[in-house]
Amino acid sequence: MKGTLSNVPIAKELDIVGARQTGRNIANDLGFSSVDQARIATAISELARNIYLYAKKGEITFQQVEGVAPVGLKIIAKDNGPGIKDISKSMIDGYSTSGGLGAGLPGVKRLMDDFDIMSSDEGTTIHVIKWLR
Amino acid sequence: MRIPILKLHEYLLISVQVDLDDQTAMQFQEDLLSKIHESGATGVVLDLTSVDIIDSFIAKVLGDVVSMADLMGAKVVFTGIQPAVSMTLIDIGIHLQDVPTALDLEQGLIKLRRELEEK
Amino acid sequence: MEKRLKNIILEHSDEIIKKWLEKLDQSKIAEYGETISQESIEQTNREFVNVIFSNIESDGGTDDLHEFSEKIVNLGWPLGYLTEGMQAFRSVTIKVILEDIGETNSNDEFLSIMEGVNDWVDPIKNRLINEYSHNWTNIVSLQKVALQELSAPLIPVMEGITVMPLVGTIDTDRAKLIMENLLNGVIKNHAEVVLIDITGVPVVDTMVAHHIIQAAEAVRLVGSQCILVGIRPEIAQTIVNLGIDLRNFPTKSSLQKGFRTALEMTGAKVVSESESEGDEIENILNSIEKE
Ligand SMILES: Nc1ncnc2c1ncn2[C@@H]1O[C@H](COP(=O)(O)OP(=O)(O)OP(=O)(O)O)[C@@H](O)[C@H]1O
Ligand SMILES: [Mg+2]
Numbered sequence: 031m032k033g034t035l036s037n038v039p040i041a042k043e044l045d046i047v048g049a050r051q052t053g054r055n056i057a058n059d060l061g062f063s064s065v066d067q068a069r070i071a072t073a074i075s076e077l078a079r080n081i082y083l084y085a086k087k088g089e090i091t092f093q094q095v096e097g098v099a100p101v102g103l104k105i106i107a108k109d110n111g112p113g114i115k116d117i118s119k120s121m122i123d124g125y126s127t128s129g130g131l132g133a134g135l136p137g138v139k140r141l142m143d144d145f146d147i148m149s150s151d152e153g154t155t156i157h158v159i160k161w162l163r
Numbered sequence: 164m165r166i167p168i169l170k171l172h173e174y175l176l177i178s179v180q181v182d183l184d185d186q187t188a189m190q191f192q193e194d195l196l197s198k199i200h201e202s203g204a205t206g207v208v209l210d211l212t213s214v215d216i217i218d219s220f221i222a223k224v225l226g227d228v229v230s231m232a233d234l235m236g237a238k239v240v241f242t243g244i245q246p247a248v249s250m251t252l253i254d255i256g257i258h259l260q261d262v263p264t265a266l267d268l269e270q271g272l273i274k275l276r277r278e279l280e281e282k
Numbered sequence: 283m284e285k286r287l288k289n290i291i292l293e294h295s296d297e298i299i300k301k302w303l304e305k306l307d308q309s310k311i312a313e314y315g316e317t318i319s320q321e322s323i324e325q326t327n328r329e330f331v332n333v334i335f336s337n338i339e340s341d342g343g344t345d346d347l348h349e350f351s352e353k354i355v356n357l358g359w360p361l362g363y364l365t366e367g368m369q370a371f372r373s374v375t376i377k378v379i380l381e382d383i384g385e386t387n388s389n390d391e392f393l394s395i396m397e398g399v400n401d402w403v404d405p406i407k408n409r410l411i412n413e414y415s416h417n418w419t420n421i422v423s424l425q426k427v428a429l430q431e432l433s434a435p436l437i438p439v440m441e442g443i444t445v446m447p448l449v450g451t452i453d454t455d456r457a458k459l460i461m462e463n464l465l466n467g468v469i470k471n472h473a474e475v476v477l478i479d480i481t482g483v484p485v486v487d488t489m490v491a492h493h494i495i496q497a498a499e500a501v502r503l504v505g506s507q508c509i510l511v512g513i514r515p516e517i518a519q520t521i522v523n524l525g526i527d528l529r530n531f532p533t534k535s536s537l538q539k540g541f542r543t544a545l546e547m548t549g550a551k552v553v554s555e556s557e558s559e560g561d562e563i564e565n566i567l568n569s570i571e572k573e
Binding site: 046047051136138140141 | 184
Binding site for chain 3: 242243244245246248249250252253258259264265266267270271
């Protein structure tokens with residue numbers, strides 16, 4: 031039941047679309063509603079784009095997990111890029127180092143149920159989970 | 164990939180039928196602005212019925228195109244945003260406050276006409 | 283040892299049951315008698331002790347534990363009924379065993395009897411507690427679903443205008459559900475205007491207001507408009523005192539007033555300008571065919 035369902039490398043812009051489509055299909059298979067599928071796909075899009083923009087390459091991993099609900103979808107976005115200089119600032123709405131809306135990370139946090147971020151100058155790993163209700 | 168832009172009298176109609184990737188969105192921004200320029204269109208209806216993801220990047224590109232078109236004298240109305248997309252946008256905190264919206268293409272045209280008359 | 287105790291218990295089952303029932307009557311459980319008939323208590327007690335014995339005979343693993351705790355949950359009796367019942371059973375049983383064995387002044391023997399009895403009383407007790415809390419959680423979540431189902435109906439009043447009366451307390455889960463209902467309803471009914479009636483919402487705090495504002499914004503994105511109606515004086519006061527900004531969409535004190543505004547928003551268009559608009563669309567459609 032548990033375990034890694036898929037692994038999508040992010041290296042070029044089009045991989046962002048591939049990652050979110052994979053995520054949407056998995057979410058659909060796990061039984062998430064269409065609204066939650068949109069939330070999950072959008073969160074993946076944000077995480078994958080951040081990898082592409084700020085770390086050039088990395089990967090998105092999908093896992094089925096168990097916890098506060100029997101079924102959850104865990105998404106891990108991992109890269110070996112420069113890391114996030116100021117994590118607490120990056121979580122503020124509107125904070126962007128690239129002229130974006132800066133809605134990405136705080137948005138992902140709101141879209142998903144659990145949000146966990148680790149970043150150093152060796153790279154960034156973000157774990158998010160959406161629970162099936 | 165390019166999104167087709169239809170011209171009808173002084174209006175431009177666009178119905179987005181593909182999953183918007185970044186490149187397509189940027190290309191569309193460019194195409195629309197040059198189409199406004201060459202046609203002198205005063206109104207644009209952008210129908211998003213078939214779009215099932217708008218993330219913060221695409222939202223920024225689309226929001227920007229509205230402000231840019233405005234500078235060029237064309238009013239843009241978004242139509243057909245799906246409930247799931249709408250809720251997701253609200254969740255990530257994007258409200259597209261300055262963009263007029265309507266339920267569908269027909270309502271969009273009516274809204275455009277009214278907005279243009281008010282001017 | 284194990285076997286010997288078990289045999290003693292089974293041999294003396296009638297005596298144990300009798301003493302156990304007596305003990306229960308004396309204890310706190312009798313207090314439920316004020317609201318529940320004596321007959322029903324006696325019947326349930328007998329069922330309880332049967333369940334215990336059938337578990338001893340079969341060394342656990344029967345389904346009746348599950349059924350019995352489900353019954354207790356459905357009756358609305360507290361968990362204490364089960365735990366006190368098992369406690370009483372333990373002390374009665376130990377007494378009966380000691381009487382059967384006769385005088386014993388060996389502490390070791392006494393302890394091993396205690397242990398032996400605990401070894402099978404405790405698992406039964408734990409299973410009852412687990413089943414009870416599991417059943418209870420189930421009931422709570424069922425009730426939640428039931429509540430959600432009746433929570434946010436959408437009423438299409440006339441073409442283009444839909445009303446959504448909100449009743450009861452709004453928490454985050456319900457707010458999400460309301461938003462989903464609302465948006466899907468807007469699309470389904472092709473509603474140009476939605477009246478959200480909060481007459482039945484007892485408290486509007488910042489969280490509730492925040493959810494309502496978000497719903498209204500989401501409604502705007504799909505291409506419709508919200509009017510918030512049913513703002514009672516005390517709610518107007520809290521909204522202003524809390525500094526909540528509702529300026530971005532129209533508010534009205536009553537559904538009637540809101541409906542009039544909604545009519546203006548749609549009606550002015552539909553009635554007085556419908557002809558020219560019909561032409562407009564026709565022109566456009568004609569030209570699509572030509573191109
Ligand atoms: N994987 C990453 N590696 C390095 N830095 C990152 C990474 N992800 C995010 N950041 C930093 O965190 C900041 C905030 O990210 P966030 O996604 O919230 O906003 P944005 O990407 O700038 O804009 P938007 O996502 O709205 O287009 C970014 O500007 C960037 O500096
Ligand atoms: Mg980003």
